[in-house]
Amino acid sequence: MWPDRRILDLLGLELPIFQAPMAGPVDSEMVIAVSEAGGLGGLPCALMTPEKARTELGIIRQRTSKPINVNFFCHKQPEDDLAREAAWKQRLAPYYLELGLDPTAPAPRSARAPFDETFCDIVEEFRPEVASFHFGLPDAALLDRVKATGAKVLSSATTADEAVWLEARGCDAIIAQGAEAGGHRGIFLTDDVANQPGTFALVPQVVDAVKLPVIATGGISDARGIVAAFALGASAVQVGTAYLFCPEAKVAAPHKAALKAAKDDHTALTNLFTGRPARGIVNRIMREVGPLSEDAPAFPLAGGALAPLRAASEPKGSGDFMSLWSGQAARLGRDMPAADLTRALAAETQALLSRFGRQPMA
Missing domain, CATH: 3.20.20.70 (Aldolase class I)
Structure with a gap:
């Protein structure tokens, strides 16, 4: 009924x-x-x-x-924009160096x-x-x-x-x-x-x-x-x-922890992880780069450059560089x-x- x-x-x-x-x-x-x-x-x-x-x-x-x-x-799959992808890698280079990664290494492609x-x-x-x-x-x-x-x-x-x-x-x-x-x-x-x-x-x-x-x-x-x-x-x-x-x-452990701690004002729309706006819990990369960046390549290419950062940090329990997708009512x-x-x-x-x-x- x-x-x-x-x-x-x-x-x-x-x-x-x-x-x-x-x-x-x-x-x-x-x-x-x-x-x-x-x-x-x-x-x-x-x-x-x-x-x-x-x-x-x-x-x-x-x-x-x-x-x-x-x-x-x-x-629709975007055309490659090598200049924009290079600028995005340059924007993320300090994080690569912090994690002991080579910022000049080729980035994986989004799947x-x-x-x-x-x-x-x-x-x-x-x-x-x-x-x-x-x-x-x-x-x-x-x-x-x-x-x-x-x-x-x-x-x-x-x-x-x-x-x-x-x-x-x-x-x-x-x-x-x-x-x-x-x-x-x-x-x-x-x-x-x-x-x-x-x-x-x-x-x-x-x-x-x-x-x-x-x-x-x-x-x-x-x-x-x-x-x-x-x-x-x-x-x-x-x-x-x-x-x-x-x-x-x-759900990865850092994501699960973030969901359990999330409040109504803990999310924002971001294009950093894929190139398209998506709502997720605010983490370090969103705070420091800004949730929406003109440097991020078109969807779905932005995620490739972030993948090595996630791979290096997630095993340590960090959600700093991963997409923590969540709506505004996670607290429920x-x-x-x-x-x-x-x-x-x-x-x-x-x-x-x-x-x-x-x-x-x-």
């Missing part, structure tokens, strides 16, 4: 709780747990090779028949791959119930192939204009991503993040702008946030940071298995709806 059953009926779900497909911390283990609990588990493929994605999906399909979401990035023919083949092979995208949508030919599998297509909108753009190009539902959200902004119609709306300003405007079901995300970590999202017209919520506290999350996180968290969020939301005198409609 929920206020708006459109997304549940569209996707065949029991609970309107989506687990955000967070690249790095999430693999098949969490996806299975959330989907088996009645929510929508989301497998992030942005950091996976096609071989790894195929392996993970094989495990998922063996262990659950419930609906799943497979997520991809839709960025973030956009959705392409190979990943589309995988969607056709495994036929996930949901295919979701970040940074817009793939080109029309690839999108048609995805839809031909029967997958429902979702994508992130950070403004009402982006939501309208996505609806016009065939999305089945819209993920309204407020500025509070951890990780990469899904922004794609502009590069300006200075005027990005927060979740509870964005959601009702997206609801009014499109006819599709809307999934609210950004700073939603407990039943209070879910009830608020429903009151603003959302059909479901996508929860990210709260799932990072689950034992299924593959709870240590519990992903399936238990999914069910708890749903039950607590139902209890709160009843307490507020809002009787859910059938």
Whole structure:
């Protein structure tokens, strides 16, 4: 019994709780747990090779028949800018020297791959119930192939204009991503993040702008946030940071410690780690270089030069040079298995709806 059953009926779900497909911390283990609990588990493929994605999906399909979401990035690979990359390495050179590294050594390349023919083949092979995208949508030919599998297509909108753009190009539902959200902004119609709306300003405007079901995300970590999202017209919520506290999350020790200590004012948008704005807990490199730097190469190339710094410092327990992705509500996180968290969020939301005198409609 929920206020708006459109997304549940569209996707065949029991609970309107989506687990955000967070690249790095999430693999098949969490996806299975959330989907088996009645929510929508989301497998992030942005950091996976096609071989790894195929392996993970094989495990998922063996262990659950419930609906799943497979997520991809839709960025265009930038042209190499050797001068900018050299300037970025020069900006980071003092940190290399401090850690005993050679600042002139070649930097590794970022592994973030956009959705392409190979990943589309995988969607056709495994036929996930949901295919979701970040940074817009793939080109029309690839999108048609995805839809031909029967997958429902979702994508992130950070403004009402982006939501309208996505609806016009065939999305089945819209993920309204407020500025509070951890990780990469899904922004794609502009590069300006200075005027990005927060979740509870964005959601009702997206609801009014499109006819599709809307999934609210950004700073939603407990039943209070879910009830608020429903009151603003959302059909479901996508929860990210709260799932990072689950034992299924593959979170490095410094990141986990930072999450446990985080407060509401401990995060900022930064482009240092990838070249695109993403929200993370402020650490040394963000404080000293500034969270947003014009020196950082275009997405996803900025991360290569930081990789050796992370590799040298993380084994010592340092999070100084790693991306500590987090939304603004990390303080609301709870240590519990992903399936238990999914069910708890749903039950607590139902209890709160009843307490507020809002009787859910059938």
